Amino acid sequence: MKNNETKDLCIKCGGKCCINHPCHFFPKDFKEITVKAIQELFDKGFCLNYWEDSPVVYFVQPKIKSDSSTIQALWGNYILDIKDSCIFLKEDGCSLSWKDRGTGGKGLVATKDKGCIVLDGCSKEDCKNSWIPYQDILMEANNTYIQK
Ligand code: SF4
Ligand code: SF4
Secondary structure (H helix, E strand, O other): OOOOOOHHHHHHHOOHHHHHOOOOEOHHHOOOOOHHHHHHHHHHOEEEEEEOOOOOEEEEEEOEOOOOOOEOOOOOOOOOOHHHOEOOEEOOEEOOOHHHOOHHHHOEEEOOOOOEEEOOOOOHHHHHHHHHHHHHHHHHHHHOOOOO
């Protein structure tokens, strides 16, 4: 996705989206989806969250700063402080380069007159649907993970 950052608007806002909730990452945001690759993501600051479907569907997002658990049930309106926000959020914004950011973060775009909008195909529901084929891998990665 082409860089669509709106730094002027986001600096004014102070990064509310990243403070309120870590963004969601799609499988296509990572080079490979294997048990080993997911466990390496846990080491790098990612965890699993889940969508309460029947059965629940797990997807990948960054951890928050105060919690190293590999499953973090963070849902909407989970208001955090910047000190306890997404692990990648620094005072001057997201510390990940544009290419390393997730589709959930890239797909939330600030506009001057319509607030912040989610681009087509970038919603959390789209994300959880894209992880459905990988549920066994995510579960095995979680169940066999040994924290370093
Ligand atoms: S995308 Fe919206 S909520 Fe997030 S930092 Fe920018 S203006 Fe704020
Ligand atoms: S990864 Fe970056 S864009 Fe996504 S919530 Fe964290 S700080 Fe924000």
